[in-house]
Amino acid sequence: MLDAYLNEVMKGLPLVSKFTGQSPMRRPKVFGIGFSHLAAVFHAQNHRVHYARHTFDMTVLTPEQDERFRPFESLVDGRPKFHEDFQPYLAEQIANQEPDFVFGSLWGNQNFVLSTTKNLRSFDFILPNEPACERIADAQLIPFEMMKALITVYFQKVDFLLQGLKSLTKAPIILAPAPPPMEEFSAISDPRLNAQVEQFGIADPVLRYKFWKLCEEIYQEKAVAHGVTLLPVPPESHAAEGFRRPEYFGPDWLHANVAYGELVLKQLDQIIGGTRQSEVA
Amino acid sequence: MAKHPYKSLPEHCFWRDSVAKPLPAGVDPVVRAKFTITPTDKVVTAGSCFAQHIARRLQREGFNYFVSEAAHPLFSPALAAEYGYGVFSARYGNIYTSRQLVQTLQRAYGLFTPREQFWLNPDGRIIDPFRPQIQPNGFPSMAEFEADRFQHFAAIRRLVEECDVFVFTLGLTEGWFSREDGAAYPLCPGVAGGTFDSNKYKFLNLDVGEVISDLRWAFHFLWSKNPKARAVLTVSPVPLAATAIDQSVIVSTTYSKSVLRVAADEIARQYNNVAYFPSYEIIAGSFNRGAYFAQDLRSVTEAGVSHVMQLFMKYYGAKPEQAAAPNGAPQNTDVALQRLVQQQSEEIQAAAQVICDEEILAQRG
Known part of the structure; x- marks a missing residue:
């Protein structure tokens, strides 16, 4: 099923993306940009490099972590404003790297903001495509699209980054979703979460699933609007109910681990064609 | 000099002294209130679009404005308003006619279930025929529509049973109804959802007897659930945007407002705990020479709303000795x-x- 999907998305890629006619020794160059979920992919790539199994070269830029660009995003008159030094820096990096592909992990913690701890006024919403999904008892029902409007604001930096990237490179841009949510947190000991949980309690797991699906919809719309490819969430990474499998738990309640990153790299391999190149090499 | 009844009448009974002579902002047609509203009294509003002004100002003027279907605090007031929150005490949208008021109460209590529950738009969106503009483009799924309506009805029941003062603004007599079961729609089917079909829908222009009968039913029902509730009736001064009758919209407006005004008076005279508040007279009265209507000659200006609410506060607002709630302002x-x-x-x-x-x-x- 995944292969079918990837074959489908590859249809739209220009031929140069498959490196036809280039030296088999040349590994594709991938420019990775994004937020904290990029870490799992980055570290998985490092593993590959360490064992000389990498199929493409990858450099990574995480703008929110760079002191020079803080605050990366701030609200001015209710609208997001991004650090003015960032775009020239990005232009310089792209010019230096001349990437063949851009990999974006631009979906951050948007799905966790309201679904981690219990809200003082319990709320719920109904996913239009999954109306039978469990409801939270006695919770205030919020119109789905009202919630979507609220969360969409948190995704405005995705627009900013994609616009910036598209103005600087013609390389295909491939986005990855955030890893699926965790059903329970008991496996994870995180002092910051513990403080929150002590104060408010843990949100209903179904709310984490619904927010993840809501964010996926917004992210998908962004991808379509900007004409870029969005990878599906790796099917091996989640159970039938949509929650992340324990073998992909990261060090905290937000992030996935290197094993998850490896699943994403495999998806990239299929799109980039790096696996085949590696075999040839 | 001969004696006659007019000799002893107060100033407000005379046009020259109370209407022609004062500055427009000083004209006061209220004269007295049947009751006052204390800071702890829960006030709810419903009605036509003019009632939105009243709702907004009641909140601003420090009344204990009771909202039983509020937006979740996560949302900004602007986004909440887009989804019909905060406009009235519950998310029912505009209730233009007395028949709509009756059926809104009946539906909330399971006494009336219209045969036509929803309209399905060609794009698959679900429209609530009885509040077609409550959220942009209707509902994305039947599950949300049904769950939201369930929640909405519970909110209506709560405000009926807990309110102290119910402020209702009568807006229209013209309306569209189901031929099948008489269900009253706020907007003509096809305008904001649904498809107009003359075999399914009919036009009615309610007469004064029908409006009085509706209001009697509504208030008796209210008191059956909440005997302590008092009510303030107003008539919207906003003219009809359009009439479905083949005559001048001015003529239709005059008929409609006259019927509503007479019905409101009849009800207010019949029941001690229902007052009539003359917002219609304040806005539409010739003393202000049309100054309280905007350029479209329909929308009411802020100055007009201020005049209305200033008098509402003067007569219905708390007196100084009542102003402080037991523990200060209502929380x-x-x-x-x-x-x-x-x-x-x-x-x-x-x-x-x-x-x-x-x-x-x-x-x-």
């Missing part, structure tokens, strides 16, 4: 909760942000 629990929820959201965001910032460095295979 607006919604505002307090909103602050807490926002604070909670900021805290969780901050925690998540810290983790994200550190993540690249912290994560190990």
Whole structure:
């Protein structure tokens, strides 16, 4: 099923993306940009490099972590404003790297903001495509699209980054979703979460699933609007109910681990064609 | 000099002294109130679009405006308003006719279930025929539509049973109804959803007897659930945007407002705990020479609303000795909760942000 999907998305890629006619020794160059979920992919790539199994070269830029660009995003008159030094820096990096592909992990913690701890006024919403999904008892029902409007604001930096990237490179841009949510947190000991949980309690797991699906919809719309490819969430990474499998738990309640990153790299391999190149090499 | 009854009448009974002579802003047609509204009294509103002005000002003027279907504190007032929250005490949208008021109560209590429950738009969106503009483009799924309506009806029941003062603004007599079961629609089917079909829908222009009968039913029902409730009736001064009758819209407007005004008077005279408040007269009265209507000659200006609410406060607002609630001003629990929820959201965001910032460095295979 995944292969079918990837074959489908590859249809739209220009031929140069498959490196036809280039030296088999040349590994594709991938420019990775994004937020904290990029870490799992980055570290998985490092593993590959360490064992000389990498199929493409990858450099990574995480703008929110760079002191020079803080605050990366701030609200001015209710609208997001991004650090003015960032775009020239990005232009310089792209010019230096001349990437063949851009990999974006631009979906951050948007799905966790309201679904981690219990809200003082319990709320719920109904996913239009999954109306039978469990409801939270006695919770205030919020119109789905009202919630979507609220969360969409948190995704405005995705627009900013994609616009910036598209103005600087013609390389295909491939986005990855955030890893699926965790059903329970008991496996994870995180002092910051513990403080929150002590104060408010843990949100209903179904709310984490619904927010993840809501964010996926917004992210998908962004991808379509900007004409870029969005990878599906790796099917091996989640159970039938949509929650992340324990073998992909990261060090905290937000992030996935290197094993998850490896699943994403495999998806990239299929799109980039790096696996085949590696075999040839 | 001969004696006659007019000799002893107060100034407000005379046009020259009470209407022609004062400055427009000083004209006061209220004269007296049947009751006052204390700071702890829960006030709810419903009615036509003019009632939105009343609702907004009641909140601003410090009345204990009771909202039984509020937006979650996560949302800004602007976004909430887009989804029909905060416009009235519950999310029912405009209730233009007395028949709509009756059926809204009946539906909330399961006494009337219209055969036509929803309209399905060609794009698959679900429209609530009885509040077709309550959220942009209707509902994305039947499940949300049904769950939202369930929640809405519960909110109506709560405000019926808990309110102290019910302010209802009568707007129209013209309306569209189901031929099948008489269900009253706020807008003509086809305007904001649904498809107009003359075999399914009919036009009615309610007469004064029908409006009085509707209002009697509504108030008796209200008191059956909440005997302590009092009511203030007003008539919207906003003219009809269009009439479905083949005559001048001015003529239709005059008929409609006359019927509503007579019905309101009849009800207010019949029941001690129902008052009539003359917002219609304040806005539409010739003393202001049309100054309280905007350029479209329909919309009411802020100055007009201010005149109305200033008099409402003067007569219905708390007297100085009543102004202080036992523990000071009534606690607006919604505002307090909103602050807490926002604070909670900021805290969780901050925690998540810290983790994200550190993540690249912290994560190990």
